[in-house]
Amino acid sequence: MSALPDSAENGAQTIAIGSLLAIIRPIFRRHWLRLAGGFVALVAVDFLQLIIPRFVKSAVDGLAGGTATAEGLVRLSLAVCLVAVLVAGLRFIWRYLIIGFSRILERKLRERLFDHILRMDQPFFERWTIGDLMAHASNDLGTVQMACGMGLVAAVDALVMSTAALGFMIAISPKLTLIALLPMPVLIVCTRILSGRLHHRFNLVQEQFSLLTEFARATLVSIRLIKAYTLERFQQGRFNDLGQAYVRSNLRVATIQGLLFPIATLVGNVGMLLLLYHGGVLVIEQQITIGSFVAFVSYLYMLIWPMMAVGWVANLVQRGITSLRRIHRVLDQQPVVCVGPTITLPVGTDHRYLCRRLSFRYDGAGRAALEDIDLEIGPGLLGMTGRTGSGKSTLCKLLLRMYPVADGLLFFQGIDVNRLSQADIRERIAYVGQEPVVFAETVAANIAFGKPGATLAEIEAAARAAAIDEDIRSFGLGYDAVIGERGVKLSGGQRQRLALARALLCDRPVLIIDDALSAIDVETEQQVLRGILSRMEGKTVLLISHRVNVLRHADRIVLLDQGRIVDQGTHEHLLNHPFYRIMVEKQQGDA
Incomplete structure (x- = not known):
């Protein structure tokens, strides 16, 4: 059981980042003002946080030098409280604006994905499982939202905070700053190695989730059949196997995530250890004041968060890119049924189909499903019958424009269907399928x-x-x-x-009934037929059935066999054909 077409999976690795960003770039442009306001608030929060150590430095130096006063300490305390209140207010603003934007982006992407899926034709749904499409609309979109929300915030916050903190640290002591940053290359190398592995493993997680979702959907849809065959334990076992595979894939992702954070923390703590020793020496030698040392420690603590954020942001970005690639694969799919320059159908004309040597073969099929069909489907009741697999349902799908046909083979109201929009044709057809x-x-x-x-x-x-x-x-x-x-x-x-x-x-001019009266008893069948004829008088009805009691009321009956029309005419005429006569005799004998 495969969640994705092989071709789609292989092509996933070759999608350029520019193509992925093109999916979300218009949304960013549309809401740039909201984002700008959010990032202004975010940067303001960072700088306000960087001011607090300066207050602490002033207080410590005053206490150490004996110049501090009670009034001065109160003023510093009030300043810290004021900064804290401003930070809280601005933090709410950037969260509302930026995280709110990420939810807007998620909604826009979901709407675009849903709209795209609705516009796809039948071959698309034969290649993509419902479970995989559901995974795209849930897990993948949620991951992209996290990357464009908290991931973007963490990246900008880490960049601003680390740059500003480094500036303050250099202003205090360039030598001490260099010593504190000595372990940093270790974090950069480890992040680069682990991030590359994270992409592959998270892609596998999303595929496993697709399989799990599709299996759960298929089980619930066929629950009555499963209970009828007492297959509950069998299905439970298969679901358990899929669940274990999903958990194993998640644990492999968690292994990468579990390494990123400890490594970042270790690097930060090693830098702090170096700072405590060398910074203490500088204080003893009176090259820096004790207040400067305390402020430097505070700035290094602020720098540890960006170090840790590197791993977290890398995780979110890799997961977001992986999910965006999966979404791109769906959005990149185009309907097989192509429409050329459209012609508007004239109003109030005779709604009839014309097939001229119409042939059709499914992809990968050994033989043609339809071959050289010459048929006119016009006003009145046209019956159609034949052996199972003779091409009746295939013809219905072509009339509904679910599959492509070559030019000059199928006409609607005298116009080649390839010059008409699918919606223009379907708006004139009411369809009742076998299921x-x-x-x-x-x-x-x-x-x-x-x-x-x-x-x-x-x-x-x-x-x-x-x-x-x-x-x-x-x-x-x-x-x-x-x-x-x-x-x-x-x-x-x-x-x-x-x-x-x-x-x-719907009261449309064309009604196609594809063997949709098979479960109705004979008496009710005649009532239904009378209702159809009364409602569809003067309109076109194509009725596919194996029931002679229904077919005998048709103006004309078409008999198909192995994709070809082998005979057509009235009920009385077709009694001369062996297959039709045997069918009639058998049903009369059963009655």
């Missing part, structure tokens, strides 16, 4: 999904046409009854009729 989609909403909301502004009267009329109105009224709350997840409270036939009512409510 009806039902949401965990009320019955009314499910039916009105394709027409959100529909009135209750319109919803009830569509339900009556689909012969499900009586079933709905038998529910406790009628049209306000909430259907369980994926329609678990409904039978297969009820789900099919609910989906059909949704399509009929």
Whole structure:
């Protein structure tokens, strides 16, 4: 089970940093004023913190030299309190502005990612699992938000604090500053080595999370099947294996993180040890005052935080870049169904399809799913049948523009579909698939999904046409009854009729029903058929079915076999074809 296409995974390492930054750069530009205000407050906090040791130096020198007074100490204390209040207020401001920006960036990226996924076509969803897409929209976005929030703050804070602290330290004693910074190259080398390993390990963590999410989703979706086959322990074992792999990957990341912080702390403490010895010697030799020594120690403590921040920022940045690469792979995907210069469809014309030697082959398939299809689908009821795998559903997908076709093979209203926008075509089609989609909403909301502004009267009329109105009224709350997840409270036939009512409510000029009456009994089937014919009079209906009682009402029936049209005509005409005749005889015998 693979969460990502191999090609996408291999290409992840070659994405340039500039391409990654291009994803978030427009958001930074749009909110530059907010960021500028936040960083001004952040820098002000840093400089205010750097002033406090100067107050301490003045107090210590005064006490050591015997020049300190009670009034002077009170003034210094009040100054420290004032600085502390200013620091608290400014810290709130930069947190509100900068961390708030990171949340805005996360929301904008999530909206862009969701919008991009909605615009993708069927081949995209055959290559990417839902679990991986969910991981992108949760873990990966959260990691990018941390990198652009606290990571950015820590980086700027460490840069400003370390630069200013070094300036004050050099002003006190250049020699002592050089001695205190002797261990610094060790931190730089270790950070560089560990950060490179962190990227690879965190990428593996995100992939494991994708697998875990996809497995949990698939398990919950098929929970009834799992219980029917008593596979709860088996699924639990597989989930446990995935969970252990995820934990192992996280522990490998934690190993890197666990090394970065102790190394930074060790480097800082070694510098402090050198300072205590050599600084003490300078105080004894009276080359610096004891107040200067205390201030120098305070500045070195302030420098230890930037040293530690190097490891933390490196961790956040590497994780952020890894997640941004994963998001970039999704955003870089383009629909396979390309549209050339668009032509606006004329209003009120005959909505018909024309196939001219239409052929289609799935990627990696051994044979063509459709081959040399010459067919006109116009106003009226067109039936279609054939053996399983003969290409019926594939033709529906092509009519819905889910897969690409070459120029000159498929026309809608006399115009090549490649010159029409997908939305322009789909807005004229209502579709009911083999597996009806039902949401965990009320019955009314499910039916009105394709027409959100529909009135209750319109919803009830569509339900009556689909012969499900009586079933709905038998529910406790009628049209306000909430259907369980994926329609678990409904039978297969009820789900099919609910989906059909949704399509009929849209009142579009073309209706495609892909074997969506298979779970309905014969009596209800005839009621549904009458409802379809009454609602779709003068419009185009393509009805795919293996039920002869349905097909015999079609104006014309098309018989497919191995992707080719082997015969077409009325019910009486097709009785001369062996396959159709056997199908009729078998169903009549079963009846």
